[in-house]
Amino acid sequence: MTSAEANGWVRTAREGAVLTVTLDRADQLNAQTPDTWAALRAVGEGLDDDVRVVVVRGAGRSFSAGLDRTLFSAEPGVAGGLGELGALPAELTQERIRGYQAGFRWLRSPGVVSIAAVQGHAIGAGAQLALACDLRVLAEDAQLRLPEASLGLVPDLTGTSTLVELVGYSRAVEICLTGRPVGATEALAMGLANAVVPADQLESAVAGLTTALLRPDTGASRETLALVRSAVRNDPAQQDAAERAAQARRLAVLAGGD
Known part of the structure; x- marks a missing residue:
């Protein structure tokens, strides 16, 4: 086993x-395995409080082509495969998947803005990794696809x-149930991408966005990020209260308080 494989690539x-x-894992279009998700989870668990921006990218010509093909085996003997997972009692299957999800959900950690830099294919788990981030910058050749239902x-x-x-309910239904590719344009x-750039400008575009995100005061940036994230689930009264509380904290800081 190579060192890269041992680290989930x-x-x-x-x-x-x-x-x-x-x-x-460029030679396999960055196909993912449970080891990949464990490695991502470990990154999240070890996240330094001083980190403000996380950039997620894929080596080579694709962001990630999704699940490693070997894992589609229905044979229970394939470690980490769908057959093995399906043979477990339901509660154990769900607990295993909960651990996999943790490798993605930390990308919305408090105080951290995450950016997916997407080129080429982002299929299945690859598309979901891009969706797990706050922001997405796509190369012109990027395609996102969620083929799971098919x-x-x-x-x-x-x-x-x-x-x-x-993208809203009805468009999400159509994307998930048809499994069709969604190109960069x-x-x-539809709001899946924040920007689309030529492939040779992807790195510089992400660098420019990162610089802009780091420009505001750290405390104000983190409070604002928390407010925007909560707005999608709070009712207006709850969100108004959250804004009042956050502003009171900021004003106290500016006034020299705790």
């Missing part, structure tokens, strides 16, 4: 307040809640 690099997380499965890596938040039009 996930590598990280830290520069100041920016953490870059790279799926590093395979007799469902998107289960936190993708459905964020998809509905981004359409993704931008």
Whole structure:
């Protein structure tokens, strides 16, 4: 087993307040396995309080082509495969999936803005990893696709809640049930992408966005991020209260209080 495989083909690099997380399996289009999700979860669990931006990217020509093909085996003997997972009692299956989901959900950690830099294919688990991030910058050749229903499965890596938040109920139904690819231009039009750029400009576009995100005061940025995230689930009265409380904390800081 190579060192990359032992780490779930996930590598990280830290520069100041920016953490870059790279799926590093370019020869397999960054196909994911349970080891990948365990590695992602470990990154989240070890997140430094000083990190303000997390960039998620894939090495090579694709962001991630989704689940490793070997895991589609119906044989219970394939470690981590769908057959093995389906043979477990339901409660154990759900607990296993809960652990997988943790590898994605931490990308909405308090105080951290996450950016997916997407080129080429982002299919299934790859699309859901991009959806798990706060922001998405797509290369012009990017395609997102959620084919799980056509395979007799469902998107289960936190993708459905964020998809509905981004594009609304009816469009999410259509995307999930048809499993069709969504190209970069359409993704931008429907709100799945924040920006679309030529492939050779993806890195610089993400760097520019990262710089802009780091510009505001750290405390104000984190309070604002929390408010925007809560707005999609709070009713107006709850959100008004959250705004009042956050502003009171900021004013106390500016006035020299605790």
